[in-house]
Amino acid sequence: MAECLFCKIRDGSIPAKIVYRDSECLGFEDIHPQAPTHVLFIPLTHISTVNELTGEDRERIGHLFMAAAKLAKERGHSEAGYRLVMNTNRDAGQTVFHIHLHLLGGRPFTWPPG
Amino acid sequence: MAECLFCKIRDGSIPAKIVYRDSECLGFEDIHPQAPTHVLFIPLTHISTVNELTGEDRERIGHLFMAAAKLAKERGHSEAGYRLVMNTNRDAGQTVFHIHLHLLGGRPFTWPPG
Numbered sequence: 001m002a003e004c005l006f007c008k009i010r011d012g013s014i015p016a017k018i019v020y021r022d023s024e025c026l027g028f029e030d031i032h033p034q035a036p037t038h039v040l041f042i043p044l045t046h047i048s049t050v051n052e053l054t055g056e057d058r059e060r061i062g063h064l065f066m067a068a069a070k071l072a073k074e075r076g077h078s079e080a081g082y083r084l085v086m087n088t089n090r091d092a093g094q095t096v097f098h099i100h101l102h103l104l105g106g107r108p109f110t111w112p113p114g
Numbered sequence: 115m116a117e118c119l120f121c122k123i124r125d126g127s128i129p130a131k132i133v134y135r136d137s138e139c140l141g142f143e144d145i146h147p148q149a150p151t152h153v154l155f156i157p158l159t160h161i162s163t164v165n166e167l168t169g170e171d172r173e174r175i176g177h178l179f180m181a182a183a184k185l186a187k188e189r190g191h192s193e194a195g196y197r198l199v200m201n202t203n204r205d206a207g208q209t210v211f212h213i214h215l216h217l218l219g220g221r222p223f224t225w226p227p228g
Contacts, residue, residue, distance in 0.1 A: 050196075051183055082203075
């Protein structure tokens with residue numbers, strides 16, 4: 001997707017503070033962090049929203065969770081806890097249409113989640 | 115897990131308003147809804163927290179997303195949007211230690227997500 005911001009970050013044509021990378025996904029700091037740890041995990045494959053997921057993508061999604069848990073552990077959040085969030089479209093405030101899992105950790109989170 | 119509330123809901127020994135069911139997961143109404151649609155999706159397999167996920171669980175997690183997207187579509191939230199949230203441990207407010215994906219839809223959601 002030539003015009004996708006996160007594809008450009010994946011390809012290195014737009015800079016980001018990358019904190020996690022493996023063969024299937026990438027993790028980078030949110031530019032407007034809402035917690036001491038606020039990292040976005042994206043699949044390397046472009047998928048616009050959760051509405052577009054197919055059966056083939058199931059492992060990709062699970063993989064984002066595994067990666068987030070790994071980084072949460074490295075940063076010492078596993079025991080105290082962390083919140084994982086994925087937004088779809090306008091009501092949820094999705095602004096970049098390449099799915100991304102928010103990892104938020106390092107402080108207590110209130111309820112409801114927005 | 116004999117003492118797990120969500121395993122009991124899965125097994126039918128504790129009632130819940132079940133709104134989605136397939137061979138891998140179950141979706142039921144949150145008893146303290148925070149939005150017009152607030153449904154919890156659980157894997158049939160007991161997993162305590164995201165910290166305990168293994169590679170084998172990747173499809174299970176992705177499957178929860180597919181199920182949530184399907185219900186969101188049925189309820190007319192696909193286009194306007196919806197938020198998916200999974201909490202781990204105390205800081206995030208996890209109260210039942212059987213992983214569950216919150217599907218919240220039917221209203222706008224603010225940021226940060228708690």
